[in-house]
Amino acid sequence: xxxxxxxxxxxxxxxxxxxxxxxxxxxxxxxxxxxxxxxxxxxxxxxxxxxxxxxxxxxxxxxxxxxxxxxxxxxxxxxxxxxxxxxxxxxxxxxxxxxxxxxxxxxxxxxxxxxxxxxxxxxxxxxxxxxxxxxxxxxxxxxxxxxxxxxxxxxxxxxxxxxxxxxxxxxxxxxxxxx
Amino acid sequence: xxxxxxxxxxxxxxxxxxxxxxxxxxxxxxxxxxxxxxxxxxxxxxxxxxxxxxxxxxxxxxxxxxxxxxxxxxxxxxxxxxxxxxxxxxxxxxxxxxxxxxxxxxxxxxxxxxxxxxxxxxxxxxxxxxxxxxxxxxxxxxxxxxxxxxxxxxxxxxxxxxxxxxxxxxxxxxxxxxxxxxxxxxxxxxxxxxxxxxxxxxxxxxxxxxxxxxxxxxxxxxxxxxxxxxxxxxxxxxxxxxxxxxxxxxxxxxxxxxxxxxxxxxxxxxxxxxxxxxxxxxxxxxxxxxxxxxxxxxxxxxxxxxxxxxxxxxxxxxxxxxxxxxxxxxxxxxxxxxxxxxxxxxxxxxxxxxxxxxxxxxxxxxxxxxxxxxxxxxxxxxxxxxxxxxxxxxxxxxxxxxxxxxxxxxxxxxxxxxxxxxxxxxxxxxxxxxxxxxxxxxxxxxxxxxxxxxxxxxxxxxxxxxxxxxxxxxxxxxxxxxxxxxxxxxxxxxxxxxxxxxxxxxxxxxxxxxxxxxxxxxxxxxxxxxxxxxxxxxxxxxxxxxxxxxxxxxxxxxxxxxxxxxxxxxxxxxxxxxxx
Ligand SMILES: Cc1ncc(C[n+]2csc(CCOP(=O)(O)OP(=O)(O)O)c2C)c(N)n1
Ligand SMILES: [Mg+2]
Numbered sequence: 001x002x003x004x005x006x007x008x009x010x011x012x013x014x015x016x017x018x019x020x021x022x023x024x025x026x027x028x029x030x031x032x033x034x035x036x037x038x039x040x041x042x043x044x045x046x047x048x049x050x051x052x053x054x055x056x057x058x059x060x061x062x063x064x065x066x067x068x069x070x071x072x073x074x075x076x077x078x079x080x081x082x083x084x085x086x087x088x089x090x091x092x093x094x095x096x097x098x099x100x101x102x103x104x105x106x107x108x109x110x111x112x113x114x115x116x117x118x119x120x121x122x123x124x125x126x127x128x129x130x131x132x133x134x135x136x137x138x139x140x141x142x143x144x145x146x147x148x149x150x151x152x153x154x155x156x157x158x159x160x161x162x163x164x165x166x167x168x169x170x171x172x173x174x175x176x177x178x179x
Numbered sequence: 180x181x182x183x184x185x186x187x188x189x190x191x192x193x194x195x196x197x198x199x200x201x202x203x204x205x206x207x208x209x210x211x212x213x214x215x216x217x218x219x220x221x222x223x224x225x226x227x228x229x230x231x232x233x234x235x236x237x238x239x240x241x242x243x244x245x246x247x248x249x250x251x252x253x254x255x256x257x258x259x260x261x262x263x264x265x266x267x268x269x270x271x272x273x274x275x276x277x278x279x280x281x282x283x284x285x286x287x288x289x290x291x292x293x294x295x296x297x298x299x300x301x302x303x304x305x306x307x308x309x310x311x312x313x314x315x316x317x318x319x320x321x322x323x324x325x326x327x328x329x330x331x332x333x334x335x336x337x338x339x340x341x342x343x344x345x346x347x348x349x350x351x352x353x354x355x356x357x358x359x360x361x362x363x364x365x366x367x368x369x370x371x372x373x374x375x376x377x378x379x380x381x382x383x384x385x386x387x388x389x390x391x392x393x394x395x396x397x398x399x400x401x402x403x404x405x406x407x408x409x410x411x412x413x414x415x416x417x418x419x420x421x422x423x424x425x426x427x428x429x430x431x432x433x434x435x436x437x438x439x440x441x442x443x444x445x446x447x448x449x450x451x452x453x454x455x456x457x458x459x460x461x462x463x464x465x466x467x468x469x470x471x472x473x474x475x476x477x478x479x480x481x482x483x484x485x486x487x488x489x490x491x492x493x494x495x496x497x498x499x500x501x502x503x504x505x506x507x508x509x510x511x512x513x514x515x516x517x518x519x520x521x522x523x524x525x526x527x528x529x530x531x532x533x534x535x536x537x538x539x540x541x542x543x544x545x546x547x548x549x550x551x552x553x554x555x556x557x558x559x560x561x562x563x564x565x566x567x568x569x570x571x572x573x574x575x576x577x578x579x580x581x582x583x584x585x586x587x588x589x590x591x592x593x594x595x596x597x598x599x600x601x602x603x604x605x606x607x608x609x610x611x612x613x614x615x616x617x618x619x620x621x622x623x624x625x626x627x628x629x630x631x632x633x634x635x636x637x638x639x640x641x642x643x644x645x646x647x648x649x650x651x652x653x654x655x656x657x658x659x660x661x662x663x664x665x666x667x668x669x670x671x672x673x674x675x676x677x678x679x680x681x682x683x684x685x686x687x688x689x690x691x692x693x694x695x696x697x698x699x700x701x702x703x704x705x706x707x708x709x710x711x712x713x714x715x716x717x718x719x720x721x722x723x724x725x726x727x728x729x730x731x732x733x734x735x736x737x738x739x740x741x742x743x744x745x746x747x748x749x750x751x752x753x754x755x756x757x758x759x
Binding site (some may be wrong): 010011014015018019022026056059060063064066067068069070071072073 | 301304482483
């Protein structure tokens with residue numbers, strides 16, 4: 001078992017997120033994180049899905065995703081060199097005496113302070129999950145009042161985008177088949 | 180030309196070559212029903228929406244066309260759920276159209292509003308909530324296309340009442356499917372062919388597992404060519420029955436939980452399994468950890484998500500089975516597996532002595548005899564639709580099909596109540612076929628109300644009720660695994676003969692074996708649907724049986740028969756062996 005990250009391009013239609021989420025629930029696949037957002041193409045959304053799975057299960061996840069009629073393409077980014085980012089907003093309890101300490105720690109992690117009151121600060125950070133986990137660990141002793149994270153988005157490095165006709169599991173799309 | 184959404188539904192169905200729709204009206208689908216009267220499509224009023232879905236399913240499986248069922252919102256749609264799930268598990272192409280409350284009321288818990296697309300999401304291949312009249316034609320076209328192509332399956336269209344009432348320019352040509360993410364036509368990779376050919380040519384004990392996919396891709400002929408060239412014996416799944424002639428010397432019969440011992444032993448001893456359009460259901464494999472331990476596996480399957488789902492494949496050829504076999508067949512070397520086939524035939528001999536058909540006739544009525552007699556008198560030519568239970572397994576064992584598409588049964592979901600309605604649907608698809616429903620006393624009662632549908636439609640199907648006074652298959656499990664504690668399985672039934680008569684149909688009762696032939700003949704000669712109440716032995720069990728989760732070769736074999744003998748010394752010597 002290891003973490004697999006998939007990028008799935010889906011038609012931007014009502015209910016598509018539900019179809020994807022339902023698939024994972026129904027097949028008892030373990031979602032670690034799922035994010036959705038717009039892409040460069042109108043009408044197409046991109047999901048980044050992180051799943052705990054062994055390699056054979058990961059292939060099946062990919063095939064199952066393809067079976068959903070509204071899923072346009074799926075890429076397993078796990079083995080590729082990728083840029084991966086998660087964004088977190090962390091509201092930390094502070095006192096006038098330790099506030100500077102919190103701000104300095106945030107600075108070390110290249111996080112930003114986006115809101116300050118006498119009792120709290122909100123720290124904003126983007127980065128890999130590891131980096132964010134590290135920041136959370138050092139902030140925890142001060143008291144975390146609230147936290148929100150986006151879940152990871154991921155993109156492969158280099159100039160290439162994702163090909164228009166992705167290879168399927170042990171098969172290819174037959175020529176002349178209706179799109 | 181401008182049409183209402185309701186009219187567009189029928190215009191579209193006509194263009195999809197729909198001849199018959201099985202359904203039940205209600206408020207949210209009323210506009211569609213009103214428009215129906217102006218179109219030449221025949222509507223069959225069922226007595227329950229479940230019946231409508233099973234009829235559409237039976238129609239689809241018998242004809243190879245898409246079956247259509249229609250219902251209203253809320254309870255009408257939820258009544259369809261069992262039939263949709265049945266079609267999903269057996270990859271049967273049906274399109275279900277349900278009315279939905281008007282779009283302005285969706286989400287407000289309006290009268291008879293149910294989230295039908297939500298409920299059916301995991302049991303349909305795809306579904307649509309159609310709220311705009313301009314989307315109706317395209318959605319229907321897409322639904323038929325999706326249902327019938329690739330791995331077939333049910334598609335549901337939930338169409339709001341206001342969309343049915345609104346008007347729009349109907350343009351079929353402009354309503355072509357737009358499905359950029361749907362890829363039904365896949366082709367296996369060349370490298371996988373090479374690997375498959377090497378394995379096939381070098382196998383010593385190869386075996387083909389032929390499933391529903393053979394029938395669905397129409398690969399019967401090319402399978403036969405392949406088998407005869409490679410000389411590889413064939414075992415079939417329940418849904419594969421008929422894809423390869425029962426009387427062919429290389430046909431071993433059905434595998435799995437109630438497969439004959441020689442078939443399951445052959446699987447366990449094989450050195451190569453060729454899985455053709457089948458998905459290794461747990462009723463077929465038994466314990467997967469000990470399944471075919473010596474065999475390499477070649478999996479040919481149209482649905483890539485089935486590859487490595489249950490059994491790890493050494494070679495996977497993803498694609499339409501017929502295409503793959505057409506490519507593969509000429510490239511394999513002619514085979515000769517005489518030793519292996521002789522060995523299998525030896526195993527067969529042992530089982531034959533245990534078979535109830537080979538025992539002296541004592542006049543007692545056993546289900547296996549009834550089905551065997553039915554097979555003989557209909558010359559194996561009838562189209563058989565079964566319900567679910569012991570009678571279903573006996574039918575699979577004793578009604579031997581040489582021709583394809585003559586056995587319709589709920590395999591994956593095991594839906595009681597499927598038999599009679601699917602038979603009515605099958606008969607509507609194949610009016611010239613002799614159609615028999617074989618049902619248990621339990622399952623028959625689940626959808627017996629459809630007798631009156633048969634009467635109203637003047638459809639002739641014959642119903643053989645295998646009446647053992649029990650929910651027999653469950654009783655069998657209780658006998659084997661719950662110390663004969665028969666919880667909720669003994670069952671009283673109405674007088675089935677009178678029940679038939681109450682529907683204006685003929686009913687017959689058979690209590691002795693000598694009456695079987697006459698009853699079958701009478702049923703065949705009588706106009707209209709006939710119900711025969713076969714009062715069979717009550718506590719008979721289906722053998723062999725692989726207990727759920729046990730190793731495939733760990734079968735409970737047929738015991739020494741319970742048939743009372745005139746003298747103990749009448750028992751042939753082999754019986755001793757049979758009891759071990
Ligand atoms: C709708 C439904 N409910 C329950 C079951 C569980 N079940 C499987 S076989 C069976 C007994 C069927 O009894 P009957 O129809 O009399 O057939 P028999 O086994 O006696 O031939 C039952 C209850 C089922 N398959 N389907
Ligand atoms: Mg019964």
